[in-house]
Amino acid sequence: MFDITSIRADFPILQREVNGKPLVYLDNAATSQKPQQVIDAIVDYYSRYNANIHRGVHTLSQEATDAYEIARKTIQEHFNIAHPYEVIFTAGTTHGINLVANGFASFLKKGDEVIVSALEHHSNIVPWQMLCEKTGAVLKVIPMTQEGTLAMDAYSGLLSEKTKLVFVNHISNALGTINPIEKIIELAHQVGAAVLVDGAQACSHIKPDLTALDVDFYVTSAHKMCGPTGVGMLYGKEEWLKKLPPYQGGGEMISEVTFEKTTYADLPHKFEAGTPNICGGIAFGAAIEYLNHLGFDAIAAHEHTLLEYATNELLAIDGLKIYGTGREKTSVISFNVENIHPYDIGTILDKLGIAVRTGHHCAQPIMEFYKIPGTVRASFAFYNTKEEVDQLVAGVKRAQQMLS
Amino acid sequence: MSSIKEIQEELIDEFSIFDDWMERYEHMIALGKTMPLIDPKYKTDDKLIKGCQSKVWLHSELKGDKVIFTADSDAIITKGIVAILIRVFSNQTPEAIVAADTQFIDEIGLKEHLSPTRANGLVSMVKQMKLYAVAYQAQRKQQA
Known part of the structure; x- marks a missing residue:
């Protein structure tokens, strides 16, 4: 009811x-409002068990670590992701996109192609322009129609064995159009390209099944789905996340450090350098629970x-x-x-x-x-x-x- | 010719008869319609004021010892705001423009437009007008 x-x-x-x-x-497409349940999760964290995670032996640290990892599990289940370590906590959608774009810089070579859609948030076009400048890859754009939908015939025409990555938003922030990402992913995979979907506008309206979608990467922000600002998630298929180099160096993301060589930590920590937004992650979990309860x-x-x-x-x-x-x-x-x-x-x-x-x-x-x-x-x-x-x-x- | 202070007082009087925001906005929109419009040949990108969500073109020239401003905007409320500023600052000496403050905007009940983060850029418009005034001031000092 x-x-x-x-x-x-x-x-x-x-x-x-x-x-x-x-x-x-x-103005919900800009950011959503927060229910008391999420506000309570934030207050509860700082009032009762604020501590740094993954490293303390004391009770507070254990409690905070547990709550943070439970939130990761909540996100994993919500998006139907195979493993919790395929969920990377980020600072938000933009951070997730940059993490992937930066990683692809080590795979792409001159003449490779990256496809983005004309329905993008323009700040989302910038990381790909930077990636192409760095690698000599070429940026291609899926055009849009008068109705504000993607011209899918043109998309098929852009795909080739040169295509290495396709980036598209699940839902356009400016127009609300739901893009046919199932088809976009299927066609990209036929030419061996990876697909990154920006779900920032989608996740407050629909519950994407990332396993069924077979998408390679998916990013979103908590604040559009009743959670706090400054936290989000990047989903990546395990094989991709293993291949991708770390984005930022720092604590948490290392396994062993000597001055000669550093061994990186396993997933997901390889991509979670430094003390994360612990409270934000926990409140993100609370927001997802709230939405699922409705x-x-x-x-x-x-x-x-x-x-x-x-x-x-x-x-x-x-x-x-x-x-x-x-x-x-x-x-x-x-x-x-x-x-x-x-x-x-x-x-x-x-x-x-x-x-x-x-x-x-x-x-x-x-x-x-x-x-x-x-x-x-x-x-x-x-x-x-x-x-x-x-x-x-x-x-x-x-x-x-x-x-x- | 009235001083900047006198014109500001006049505007405060004029707006004080309105009871609610709608009447104030309607008056501001009406003022926009009487604004000295910029010559279309100056409606170029280099005359655009940055920091406005709507387009605002501002042109200035020095006539004698007075700065004359003309402007236009593609948004009606913004045009009303520019019109108020032009009524206050146009036909004044560069020195008077540089020295003037804009607290009267608060007193005529349009306080929300004073915030520097506001997308209409009232603050940017004032800044641009003062920049022109500073430039004319420098120019005149050089000539003297």
Whole structure:
């Protein structure tokens, strides 16, 4: 039973007011709010058993180590990953991507090809540009269609035995499009290329089965899935993680050190140099438990209802255009109102207590494709309501009145 | 000709009759429509102010001992903000512009625009206007 009232009661921040109005938080694609259960896990860690992990013999250190490793196991089970050591704790999605890109620098040679999609967060394009500059590999881009989906025919055409790595996001942050990653992975594997999927936008909406997907690498961030900022995970197939050189040197990642030679630690520690974000990892586990307690089917059903309702209500506004109209999409609506700058709408909505994102959403190539300066992006989470959609629609109408 | 301080007082008076934010914003939008627009030939990338989510073009020239500002923006609220700044700073001496403060923005109830991290870049606009003023100041000293 999906009881929205009791779910909302789990999120203290949803009770606050902004500019004298009850907060309507519709910027979930940027970051999600945190339930009391996650906040409690953070407070509990620092109040009861804060200690460094994996090295102390004392009780606190053991307790902290256990909790951190239980969190790893929670993540492993959640994503249906074969072994816990294939789960690498990172500082977040960007860290995970850089770890893989850096590792591939030692495999790639001149003339090899790396494929990325046109639907990327532009900061995600940079690590691949740097990788290509370093190695002489060539960056290829899967183009997008008017609907904001990937042009899959073009993708097939880009693949060849030169392709070494394909990088694509599971869901586009700017448009909400769900990319056909099953097909993307299958086709890449046919030419022997590895695939890295950025799941930052996906994991709050769907529960990916990484074994079934047969993906080589998958990265995500805790903060988009009700967990804290500054922590995330990188999944890599064991054979890949063994092949990949370490990304950062330091404590935790070594087995033996002399001045002549260092032997690296086994997985996952080889990639976890230094004292990690212990509290963050534990709270990440708590967030995943919270989401699973609600159930991803129930989450998806509720969000789908909100998406359909909001799409219809918004489209009824004169001059409103939605970008990203692919059939497979999550509860993200990127839109503009004719002759009104997205920034103006966002400012008026903020005065009404409604939080949306405006601008290019770090996806300038997509904005260039549509030839627009940006969009207003409303992104819904399972704790949003139809009443909040109504407030958004009323807010946009009010902004339209004031601004035209 | 009114001084910067006098114009700021005038704006504070003007905005004080409004009871709520909507009326203040509507007035600001109306002010945007009366702004001295930049000559289209100056609407080039080098006149864009960095740090704004919307585009803001700002042009300045020295007429006698006064700096004249003209501007435009592709967003209406931003245009209102630039219009207010131009009303305050345009047709003033470089010295007066450099010395002026912007606390009046708070007093007319638009405090949220004063934060330096704010995406509309009011702070960037003021900085750019003052930079022009500093440059004219230096130029005039050289000539003197």
